Amino acid sequence: MKKLVQLLSYMLVFVLLLTTPVSALTPSSLTQQGKKPVVQDNAKQQMVQQMAAQMTPEEKIGQLVMPSTHDNEQSMPNEDTKELIQEYKAGSVIIYGNRDAETTAEYNNQLQEWASETNTGIPLFSTADLEYGVNQHVTDATAFPRQMGIAATRDLEAAKEMASVTAEEMKAAGFNWNYSPLADVNTNPNNPVIGVRSFGENTDLVSDMTVAQVEGYQENGVLSTPKHFPGHGDTSQDSHHNLPAVTYDRETLEEVHLPPFQAAIDAGAESIMTSHVIIEAIDPDLPATLSKDVLTGLLREDMGFDGLIVTDAMSMQAIKDNWGAGEAAVMTIQAGADIVMATGSLDEQKETFEALLSAYESGELSQERVDESVERILATKVRYGLFDNRYVDPGEATDVVNSESHKELAESMAQDSMTLVKNDDTLPFDSESDESTLVVGPEIYNQSHYIEDIADAVQGKTNGEVDHYVTSEDPSDSEIDEAVQQAEQADRIIVSTFSASELPAGQSQLVKALGETEKPVASISLGLPYDIKEYPEVDAHIATYAIERWGSAVPVSWEAAVDVIYGASPGGKLPVTIEGHYEFGHGENYEAAAPESAGDIKAFVDQLEEEGAFESDVAPRALKRHLDAVSHYEEQKADEKVIKHMQSFKDLLDHQQTQELMTEEAYNLLQSQADALIEKWEAFAFDSERAMADVEHLSEEIGPRAPGSEAEKEASEYIKGELEKLGYSTSTQTFEFNGGEQQSQNVVAIKEAEGIENPEIVYATAHYDSVPGSPGANDNGSGTASLLELAKIMKDKPANKEIRFVFFGAEEAGLLGSQHYVSQLSDDEINRSAANFNMDMVGTDWDPASQLHVSTVDGESNAVWESVDAASDRLGLEDDRLTLHQLGRSDHVFFHEAGIDAALFIWMEPGTEPGQAGIEPWYHSAGDTIDRVDPEKIQMVGELINSAISDVPIEQEQDTDIAS
CATH class of the missing domain: 1.20.1440 (de novo design (two linked rop proteins))
Incomplete structure (x- = not known):
């Protein structure tokens, strides 16, 4: 009769639970900073308390224990598991092993069905370690990069989205609690158990990433568990095998290791997992899992956490060898834990239940202490809707975990995580090449498939032959020799290394030996990113963060590494420091190809x-x-x-x-x-500042350049030297004047047309002498400097015509420089010549000189005029800045007489009207100084000539098109 009354009480409670408004069950309040994880409805909280009050001691203790499940030959839960749930009243389970999504969903449904058949019918927490996604235990689900890889992306949104996707896949497969993310700050590079499972060494980065993932999981209905409190990142021993201790002071603990956990608590984390590590600054005698000073004093009281405290696996040697399953279970509940993860043998699991029950019945564990945890557990199950619908549809599970968008997210994050640590102009390899590639690497935990898979990925990226060679974990001298012999036959080499702590010496020796072949070598660290410090001379190196200390495979990461080797953009930044070599945050990129347009x-x-x-x-x-x-x-x-x-x-x-x-x-x-x-x-742009430097050299440093003088010769040598610096082939024409008593010279440089036989010829000309007593700054100096600048910018500019830069001497002696040059042209050159742009006083700074005259001999438009007029329109110059003008003298005259279209570019002289000629007194005088040069006017003329020469119409019938 008593049992019937009890059952009716449970049924009443469950009916009330199921009829409570949905808003009281949702986990929306979980992320509200400072909120304790209690049911946010007073009536609901009272029902939770009533439920706990009705439970037997066995049922209460059952809620405090999380055994690992036991399987039959069909990979389904066996009778031992059923016994733990139905006889020992287990309230939670942790599931290991690998199954597909449909089988996993059926597995979880079976567990929940067994729980529903108990007197209380309380649903189970179904949990797993799914740090890199559901693929960690569900074979057809999505595998994401490991946490250190996620941190390498620096993408908090992606980190949260990964957790959201993982939560979606978990729920489809029947899970409701994930032991992720790690909030450990990995400050010890040789940490044998954390490593790439951590977000890295930087406290702020770890904190931000931890919060992003906690929110991603819990906003999507799955409990998240930052671990391993209060930090496992600075240990040098693996708690699976030994009892580690950390000796840093309280300040280091509070400034480095606790902030990620505090950030998670503030973000509403529902649970935190303990570490089997002695934190000497808090409790020098007991590991955190068993220490009341750590769990109650530090975590609950100092940091304000009121969620579920779950222990790490109690079968780990750190606990098992020192206390045993039963004693340790009692100690951790006394210390403040809520759930004991009983992962040992079936006998050890039963010992956990029995020791806790015995301690409870004897008073060693107080009713208050047990009820506190039971109510916290039940309240969380209510809040996460476990009572609403404990079963999932196995048929739908397969569709959810195989979502193409989930896979694309994983691939994108993997590429963004790839950290190009070093690249001496070796990567990327050319995927179109027929060159052969050797892929070399070690067995990892006695398995060769890692290197074989990488070789297969490489073969999918290259047209060349791909071979692979797998060494032992610590290659011998003979294995290294064999690898080198094979490398000698290949064109390029990809070598992988793996370490979960320190890199075996043989692996670093292998990389160095391959480098001595003088073939291009790219190395990949498959585990910790620190490997390169043991072979820093390697040509190129990529950190993948792909494999942790147990060898669990995340192919999406090494496949991304292969993609990067063949040109995909690496996006990662180091989440750790590689001491003596690379700083936190380092990461190289391939420069995107320079745009052509x-x-x-x-x-x-x-x-x-x-x-x-x-x-x-x-x-x-x-x-x-x-x-x-x-x-x-x-x-x-x-x-x-x-x-x-x-x-x-x-x-x-x-x-x-x-x-x-x-x-x-x-x-x-x-x-x-x-x-x-x-x-x-x-x-390709005209630069008046560079032109002004030439004006200064000609007019001030060399000074007046009278025809036939040493200064004129010095100017010609300067011009020739500047052209030779640009790579032009230059020549000098010497001619006589003044009855043969004096000599002057022309300087010539030619830019060849590209890919055109017998091209048209366009001339750009100026003269560089000056009359006695004049510095020639505005007269010949500015035209010469403008022409030198044009030679500079046209050097690398594509051209469909031959461009000749000609600097004339002795203008004042009867314009002999240009006359001599034209007289030396052959009939073929004359026939191919299209236009002559001649620059004179192009930089005068005189107020009335507001119009640029394009002067032709007869004042009629020609190809030169048409080109510069079109260029003026394109450059947006005002109409009144450009005027067609007649001037029947200067260097362009002799080109005109030879039948070559020609024009002189000159600013309107003060007081001169169109159609008139005249030179004001300050030209060719001591007043012709550099302060009268206007860089803006030089710039305008330079832009015009630059554009006009490029588009000069080779035939007159093209004029209309050019002008338009």
């Missing part, structure tokens, strides 16, 4: 938009609209406008980044692309 950058914007790098479509739309305008100016070959608008594009990027409209990676990429395009066009 704004269209190339627009293609990057499209790609980034597709990858989700923008908050909305507003930012990329504005960027692409701006780039379309730049493309318009590129078509016009308007160098300065391209540069100006690309600078505005950079300003737009700055604004969008400040407004957080794009990711930092997208911002950095587009900024570098913009800089590269600006640099390209700056190479």
